Amino acid sequence: MSNSNLLSIKSLSVSFGGLKALSDVNLELDRNEVVGLIGPNGAGKTTLFNALSGLADVESGSLEINGKSHKWPKPHQLIDLGISRTLQGVGLFPELTVLENVMVGDYKRARSGLISSALGLSGKDEAKLKQRAMTALERVYASGIAGRRADSLPYPVTKRVAIARALVSEPKILLLDEPAGGLGAQDIEWMNSLIHNLAAQCSVILVEHHMDVVMNVCDRLYVLNFGQVIASGEVETVRRDPSVVAAYLGVNS
Amino acid sequence: MLKFITAVLTSLTTGSIYALMSTALVLVWRSTRVINFAQAGQAVLTTYIGYEVIVRSGSYWVGLIMAIVAGAVIGAAIDRFFMRPIFKRITTGPIVMIAPVVATLGLLGIVQAIIGFKWGLTYQTIAAPVSTDGYRIFGSVIAFSPFNLMVLVCVTITMLLLTLLFQKTNLGLALRASAHSPEIAKLSGIKVDGIRTLGWALAGAAGGLAGMLFVPSTYLYPNAMDVLLVFGFIAAVIGGLDSLFGAVAGAMVLGFAINFTTSYVSSRLVFPTAFIILILVLLIKPAGIFSNKKGRRD
Structure with a gap:
């Protein structure tokens, strides 16, 4: 683990009823890094945000911030951990x-x-x-x-x-849930540069369907499919990963 | 002319008492999206507590303060130990909307039965702390007394304090934020459960004040506040259920309509007038005539 590691999620699992929404998900976030979370609808992207912000019950998994292990927060404790999030829509x-x-x-x-x-x-x-x-x-x-x-x-x-x-x-960590959703081209460009600038002050985890935004602003990507991480790494590497192309990029772009 | 002035002043007095009740209902509606029918029971219970304090201390004012405090405590306790468990257990299905309201109706019955058991069904009186003899204007006595004036002043001060709390303080901001989007409020670090309980406490206090200002003009018995619940509810609906300003304005509309009907037509038409106004509002502007809700754009 590098010294600049800020957030570390290990083996996170979340179920709704009998359905596994997330299984065994690992995610690392460094300081001043923008990490993209992509995947088809229902892949578990927002569920991961919800688990991290106390809106979904965590079945198992550990959470470390700044190398210190933390309990999964209740919603009102999120800010205390230096995390804040936006919601899908407005x-x-x-x-x-x-x-x-x-x-x-x-x-x-x-x-x-x-x-x-x-x-x-x-x-x-x-x-x-x-x-x-x-x-x-x-x-x-x-x-x-x-x-x-x-x-x-x-x-x-x-x-x-x-x-x-x-x-x-x-916040030290900003969770952005589809910030470009529903925006026109000009506003999307604006959002791009805003997220770029934000990375100077904090780390960002970005859930976004607009691939041009994701490719533009993210340092690394995690690809979720059916609640599992199927690929992760540098943007270019992930982009060429055959399983990703099959599951997601090939279909959408 | 004298009749007109009297009707205006009486309208203001009764309207202001309805306003306390409609404010109580709106406070609870905003915090938990429930119409609290138990409000009548809570208000009458706190008035009995005020009555007991007056009997022991001999002071109306001590009784008034204790009734307000007891109202707040009882309101908070009902939310914490009765409503919150219901909300936590019933989270899905068609019963979600109706179960908490039915629960408040059940609570109303229980509270009134307990009051009947403890104090009996006889009528008690609370003496007004100031004269209830009407003022004299142009040599004739009008139906507006120093006590009525006191009611107006008390309600005005209460409303000003509530407005300051809601509009000028950080706590008020949390109360307003939690009312509409509890989820976002939570994510912003607000302990929404506590804020909801505070809403119930404020409502209980307003109900306690309403009882102590209403009963000196009538009698104290287990169902004494039922009529205020009905009028307070109608006023709250007229005002759009969601805003404190609407609750007060709705109460004033109702106060004027009822008193002018009594003065110029017949006191037998009080209830039909109130319900006709309610039905008209629901038919023509169901969001309430003073609702500040705008059409959504998205």
């Missing part, structure tokens, strides 16, 4: 403003006790919270719409805001 709070949506992502860092909240003692904290949320919005070029309600935004912009919310807690 996943914003429709009736909150853009700024509030991003501030929610930083909830853990703000003092939020009932008493201090009720007495309004958190004013200073709130100012800092707002400042950090604005910084996160600037990183996705969305600070100009901070006051708009989330449900009034065009779809591509909501994707940016969702990423800003994931960034505001300054």
Whole structure:
């Protein structure tokens, strides 16, 4: 294991009822690395994200972050581990403003006790919270719409805001679930360069169907099929792997 | 003219008490997507607790505070030990939506039976802490008293505090976030279960306040709050169930409609008026006339 190893998942298995959604999956992520998770629909990509973020029950498997072994987190503990994720689709709070949506992502860092909240003692904290949320919005070029309600935004912009919310807690690991899904060519290009830039500050695991995005931004790939890793390694190597071509790339591109 | 002024003032007073009840229902709806029919039972139970405290301490104000505190504690306990296990056990099937609501109806029956057992079915009274004699305007007494004024002031302060909590604090942000997308809220580090229980506690406190402000104008008995539950529910639906502003606005619409019907037509038409408004809203604008929900674009 290299010194720069940040996240290590070993022998992860997840079942739904009798169905094995993931079996014996291993995954490594280094610092400042962008790792792509690809595979046909139902291969288990989102299930892996869900297992890692406490939304799916882990049957067996171990989790190491920074060389320290951790229990599989509950959803609300994810941020404590330095991990944040976006959801497939949009996943914003429709009736909150853009700024509030991003501030929610930083909830853990703000003092939020009932008493201090009720007495309004958190004013200073709130100012800092707002400042950090604005910084996160600037990183996705969305600070100009901070006051708009989330449900009034065009779809591509909501994707940016969702990423800003994931960034505001300054995660070490960012899980992006189909960030380019539903975007047009221009927005996809923009997303490409954003993910490139993000890798300077954190590591990224990317689930994405747009192959051009995957090929463009990823350092390494894991290919899932029927809940198992069928190939992994450098992008070019994986691309030429016959089993991958058969299972996925050959069909889709 | 005097009749009109009186009707306006009475509408404001009754509307503000409905507003407490509709706010309680909306708080629970927002936190757990349940219409809490037990709210009437919780409110009357906390009012009995307030009544007992008044009997022992001799002070309405001590009773009021204890009723609010007891309302919060009972609300939180019901969510933690009754509703949460139900939510955890029933996760699939057609019964998911209906089971928790039926559970609150069952709870209402149980709470009222316990109250009947403990305090009997007789009518008790709680004396108002300030005069209930109507003010004099132009030499005639109107149906608006210092106690009515106190009710208005108490409800206004409560609503302002709730608005501050929801709009200006980080905890309020968590309450609003958890209401709509508990899953994303969890992933953002919010302990959604605790936030839901807080919603139930706030609702219980609002119900306790409603009881203590309502009963001095009438009597205390196990079903004393049933009528408030009905009107609070109608007001909440008018307001779109989802927003605190809607709950208050809906309650005011209902308060005015009911009092103007009583003053200018007949008090026998109070319930038909309320239900006609409910049906009209459901037929014409089912999301509520004050709902701030916009059409979804995706």
